[in-house]
Amino acid sequence: MFISGLGLAAPPRRYAQRECWEALQNSAPFAGLAPRSRAILKKVLCGDNGIATRHLALEPLTEVFDLTPDALHKRFTKHAPALASAAARNALADADCAPAEIDAVLISTCTGYLCPGLTSYVSEELGLRPDVFALDLVGQGCGAALPNLRTAEAILAAGRAKKVLSVCVEVCSAAFYLDNDPGVLVSACLFGDGAGAAVLANGPAPGRRNVEWKFGTSQLAPADRDALRFEQRGGMLRNILSSHVPELAGGLAAQLLAASLAAAGVRRERVAGWVLHTGGRDVLGALRENLCLSEADVRHSAAVLRDFGNISSPTVYFVLQAALHDAVPDGLWWMSSFGAGFSCHGAMLEVSGK
Numbered sequence: 001m002f003i004s005g006l007g008l009a010a011p012p013r014r015y016a017q018r019e020c021w022e023a024l025q026n027s028a029p030f031a032g033l034a035p036r037s038r039a040i041l042k043k044v045l046c047g048d049n050g051i052a053t054r055h056l057a058l059e060p061l062t063e064v065f066d067l068t069p070d071a072l073h074k075r076f077t078k079h080a081p082a083l084a085s086a087a088a089r090n091a092l093a094d095a096d097c098a099p100a101e102i103d104a105v106l107i108s109t110c111t112g113y114l115c116p117g118l119t120s121y122v123s124e125e126l127g128l129r130p131d132v133f134a135l136d137l138v139g140q141g142c143g144a145a146l147p148n149l150r151t152a153e154a155i156l157a158a159g160r161a162k163k164v165l166s167v168c169v170e171v172c173s174a175a176f177y178l179d180n181d182p183g184v185l186v187s188a189c190l191f192g193d194g195a196g197a198a199v200l201a202n203g204p205a206p207g208r209r210n211v212e213w214k215f216g217t218s219q220l221a222p223a224d225r226d227a228l229r230f231e232q233r234g235g236m237l238r239n240i241l242s243s244h245v246p247e248l249a250g251g252l253a254a255q256l257l258a259a260s261l262a263a264a265g266v267r268r269e270r271v272a273g274w275v276l277h278t279g280g281r282d283v284l285g286a287l288r289e290n291l292c293l294s295e296a297d298v299r300h301s302a303a304v305l306r307d308f309g310n311i312s313s314p315t316v317y318f319v320l321q322a323a324l325h326d327a328v329p330d331g332l333w334w335m336s337s338f339g340a341g342f343s344c345h346g347a348m349l350e351v352s353g354k
Helices: 017-025 035-046 061-065 069-094 118-126 145-157 182-190 222-227 245-264 281-291 299-308 315-324
Strands: 002-009 014-016 053-055 104-109 133-138 163-171 193-201 210-220 228-233 236-241 271-276 331-339 343-352
Touching (some): 017 053, 035 182, 069 118, 069 236, 145 343, 245 281, 271 281, 271 299, 271 315, 271 343
Parallel strands (some): 104 133
């Protein structure tokens, strides 16, 4: 399988972390928080947490304090189809692919629910064929991009499609929640909105840098499920984010990489590029430590985190595009994501033609 086109999308309004703090101080939800909770919010939003700005589907920013189930669902319903369609349209253009050429469309999300799913809205918006195979994937959190891509790989390998459109979209601002739980507070300070998409085919696209998907793999740790997940409370999604996530992510990512390299008979020094979901500054630090990476190795992940925050499942599309546009040498690249489950996913890519 080859990634023949990539596309990204984010809401037009970008907010600095300091802007978020200033708006928060004047809000009614902030006044109802305990002093310790207010201190946590100030520390994360005003300190050096690796994030400078986030794109949020909010205009004005004070919309974020409308924390009713109906308001949050309306936000997802309005912005998720639009962001997903924009990213998909950009991926089609990058691949020089007409909508009629797409045989299957796979869309992952975890920050809202629609029935019919997002594939219905995106297929209509893009003008995909009426007989397109449409599959909505949910419940995989930040790690969803790689299971989505593995599903596309299976469809292509089975000969059921010649071109597949893969999309991940998250409106994290439709799942913000404020109470005195530190994990909930940190989540509200880290996550941003956006979408990523890829056009996938069995052969390379002519005249461009080729990205071949060699294999994908996953590892689940259900015993740690409660460290990172959503729950429903009062009709709203509420993120559970444990302080153990950096340790879990770093350890599981290292195990998955070592096992994958051994199974493929690939020496670690052959890996020339790293496309990593970050989660946050502490998670990125744990990944660096456990994978024995340099600051240069994770510079694209760090840049995406700085400019967009944690975009959840679309993050690896953003990081991959940044790496392809930079001076990362051809060769084997390792892509990895992790999320609810607790789950960790990896894929070996071979990049050539620079």
